[in-house]
Amino acid sequence: xxxxxxxxxxxxxxxxxxxxxxxxxxxxxxxxxxxxxxxxxxxxxxxxxxxxxxxxxxxxxxxxxxxxxxxxxxxxxxxxxxxxxxxxxxxxxxxxxxxxxxxxxxxxxxxxxxxxxxxxxxxxxxxxxxxxxxxxxxxxxxxxxxxxxxxxxxxxxxxxxxxxxxxxxxxxxxxxxxxxxxxxxxxxxxxxxxxxxxxxxxxxxxxxxxxxxxxxxxxxxxxxxxxxxxxxxxxxxxxxxxxxxxxxxxxxxxxxxxxxxxxxxxxxxxxxxxxxxxxxxxxxxxxxxxxxxxxxxxxxxxxxxxxxxxxxxxxxxxxxxxxxxxxxxxxxxxxxxxxx
Amino acid sequence: xxxxxxxxxxxxxxxxxxxxxxxxxxxxxxxxxxxxxxxxxxxxxxxxxxxxxxxxxxxxxxxxxxxxxxxxxxxxxxxxxxxxxxxxxxxxxxxxxxxxxxxxxxxxxxxxxxxxxxxxxxxxxxxxxxxxxxxxxxxxxxxxxxxxxxxxxxxxxxxxxxxxxxxxxxxxxxxxxxxxxxxxxxxxxxxxxxxxxxxxxxxxxxxxxxxxxxxxxxxxxxxxxxxxxxxxxxxxxxxxxxxxxxxxxxxxxxxxxxxxxxxxxxxxxxxxxxxxxxxxxxxxxx
Numbered sequence: 001x002x003x004x005x006x007x008x009x010x011x012x013x014x015x016x017x018x019x020x021x022x023x024x025x026x027x028x029x030x031x032x033x034x035x036x037x038x039x040x041x042x043x044x045x046x047x048x049x050x051x052x053x054x055x056x057x058x059x060x061x062x063x064x065x066x067x068x069x070x071x072x073x074x075x076x077x078x079x080x081x082x083x084x085x086x087x088x089x090x091x092x093x094x095x096x097x098x099x100x101x102x103x104x105x106x107x108x109x110x111x112x113x114x115x116x117x118x119x120x121x122x123x124x125x126x127x128x129x130x131x132x133x134x135x136x137x138x139x140x141x142x143x144x145x146x147x148x149x150x151x152x153x154x155x156x157x158x159x160x161x162x163x164x165x166x167x168x169x170x171x172x173x174x175x176x177x178x179x180x181x182x183x184x185x186x187x188x189x190x191x192x193x194x195x196x197x198x199x200x201x202x203x204x205x206x207x208x209x210x211x212x213x214x215x216x217x218x219x220x221x222x223x224x225x226x227x228x229x230x231x232x233x234x235x236x237x238x239x240x241x242x243x244x245x246x247x248x249x250x251x252x253x254x255x256x257x258x259x260x261x262x263x264x265x266x267x268x269x270x271x272x273x274x275x276x277x278x279x280x281x282x283x284x285x286x287x288x289x290x291x292x293x294x295x296x297x298x299x300x301x302x303x304x305x306x307x308x309x310x311x312x313x314x315x316x317x318x319x320x321x322x323x324x325x326x327x328x329x330x331x332x333x334x335x336x337x338x339x340x
Numbered sequence: 341x342x343x344x345x346x347x348x349x350x351x352x353x354x355x356x357x358x359x360x361x362x363x364x365x366x367x368x369x370x371x372x373x374x375x376x377x378x379x380x381x382x383x384x385x386x387x388x389x390x391x392x393x394x395x396x397x398x399x400x401x402x403x404x405x406x407x408x409x410x411x412x413x414x415x416x417x418x419x420x421x422x423x424x425x426x427x428x429x430x431x432x433x434x435x436x437x438x439x440x441x442x443x444x445x446x447x448x449x450x451x452x453x454x455x456x457x458x459x460x461x462x463x464x465x466x467x468x469x470x471x472x473x474x475x476x477x478x479x480x481x482x483x484x485x486x487x488x489x490x491x492x493x494x495x496x497x498x499x500x501x502x503x504x505x506x507x508x509x510x511x512x513x514x515x516x517x518x519x520x521x522x523x524x525x526x527x528x529x530x531x532x533x534x535x536x537x538x539x540x541x542x543x544x545x546x547x548x549x550x551x552x553x554x555x556x557x558x559x560x561x562x563x564x565x566x567x568x569x570x571x572x573x574x575x576x577x578x579x580x581x582x583x584x585x586x587x588x589x590x591x592x593x594x595x596x597x598x599x600x601x602x603x604x605x606x607x608x609x610x611x612x613x614x615x616x617x618x619x620x621x622x623x624x625x626x
Contacts, residue, residue: 049523071522072531084520088538097534098524131619149524 008057032196035206075152092126098149276328368593384594396570416502
């Protein structure tokens with residue numbers, strides 16, 4: 001189902017939490033609401049679900065205004081961060097709950113519960129109590145229960161944040177697989193950039209109750225609309241330079257760009273530079289080497305200034321701290337922002 | 341050493357309490373040497389369960405306790421649900437419901453007499469409205485064998501008590517699991533009956549047991565608002581205690597023994613419920 005938000009504003013206890021948020025999620029798409037804690041992501045999720053009423057704006061489901069629909073009739077189902085499984089029910093009763101609430105026959109909800117438990121790889125756990133399950137298993141039960149509600153839109157409120165890394169990876173894969181199987185329009189709330197970049201069809205980057213950019217992962221990363229967006233994905237040094245006649249010039253490099261003349265700031269992210277003995281940028285030395293398992297993080301410093309760049313190289317590392325190196329530039333990955 | 345010093349007042353009071361209870365139990369077994377009663381016997385307990393006056397007293401106390409506690413629990417939960425559903429959990433209304441809890445039972449008895457007696461305010465209002473023509477036209481709510489006055493007085497105090505006792509838990513469950521249930525397709529009412537209420541029941545039952553134990557053993561309201569015959573157990577025990585024949589004190593103590601046993605049983609149930617609540621809270625946290 002297509003979900004549209006039109007100019008949603010929310011104020012809680014006199015404080016504005018969301019400020020004129022507009023967003024359209026295509027039918028069956030998986031998008032992420034990405035942002036730091038307190039930026040309004042969860043509030044937006046609860047507003048979509050009808051738990052919080054917006055002070056302005058409207059929610060549309062398949063083009064139909066859903067403002068008058070109470071939460072239990074919206075079909076916008078949240079997997080809460082704290083899961084909120086019912087402690088007085090078994091696993092099967094938890095999953096069957098939404099089906100019972102919509103009046104499904106016993107045989108239907110028993111069959112669906114068994115199917116869903118298979119889908120989340122928890123066969124045979126029907127009679128278990130919530131207290132007898134591990135964190136990862138509880139996540140799966142919460143996911144199965146949300147799917148049992150036959151959601152129009154599935155809303156995932158940082159569901160993996162309490163899991164350790166391996167389990168988190170498993171759950172991401174499970175969620176992606178189920179989302180594709182059921183073709184459910186899904187919104188994932190997360191503050192994890194990698195999670196958002198790797199899972200989503202589109203990412204909405206939120207800050208201070210507003211959406212700064214809503215785009216595909218590649219576009220939002222490679223063509224961030226502002227420094228704020230770019231900085232959220234990777235903190236990197238800025239170098240000021242000038243574009244004249246289609247050429248950007250700064251103190252360490254110059255290259256061709258498709259920008260009008262003016263003063264610009266270039267963001268030199270780790271992906272935009274690489275160590276290359278024939279590289280045009282000189283006078284940098286290796287100031288720090290950090291082993292990260294799959295690769296090394298190399299910090300490079302310019303001798304005559306405080307300019308510090310970072311890049312990654314795969315193992316084995318042939319450099320030592322103090323080595324002088326030359327740097328090559330991957331121009332297509334350098335972001336330029338006008339200083340005006 | 342310091343923790344034991346801090347505990348000293350509690351230990352001292354505990355010893356005094358246990359001495360009193362022990363003394364009452366010994367006297368209930370017919371052992372009061374001061375009155376020349378030195379044979380241990382269960383005769384006084386048998387009398388409590390065979391003497392028609394005493395049996396009637398046990399029944400009166402049970403009826404008052406059961407009806408008051410069950411009705412207080414039902415209406416208390418409804419009041420609590422109304423407060424929670426309408427978002428009045430930190431409101432002045434919550435402060436207002438504390439007032440009946442704080443007012444002593446004796447004062448409540450005086451309210452009841454002033455409002456509900458046959459020459460009370462309510463009867464006078466109805467008379468002036470022409471709805472009754474004489475004092476007798478107003479139903480006998482006080483001093484009657486149907487115990488309505490006593491039960492109403494208990495309800496006036498204990499409905500707010502139940503609501504206040506359950507309020508924090510119900511607010512918390514409603515805003516988390518209740519919200520989740522509605523999000524999964526349950527209407528507000530179904531969410532309340534399927535999720536919020538079942539999870540609040542340990543607290544409701546605890547409140548019910550407290551009210552039952554209190555109303556079964558309390559003296560003031562049955563004494564001030566109850567019928568002359570039959571009397572509630574605590575009132576009858578007092579009557580036996582001040583009987584000119586001091587040997588009747590053994591009956592009083594046997595009645596106290598019955599109340600003690602029932603209260604101990606209720607305390608045991610309260611303990612079990614507390615453990616269940618703790619376990620459930622642990623699960624929710626986990």
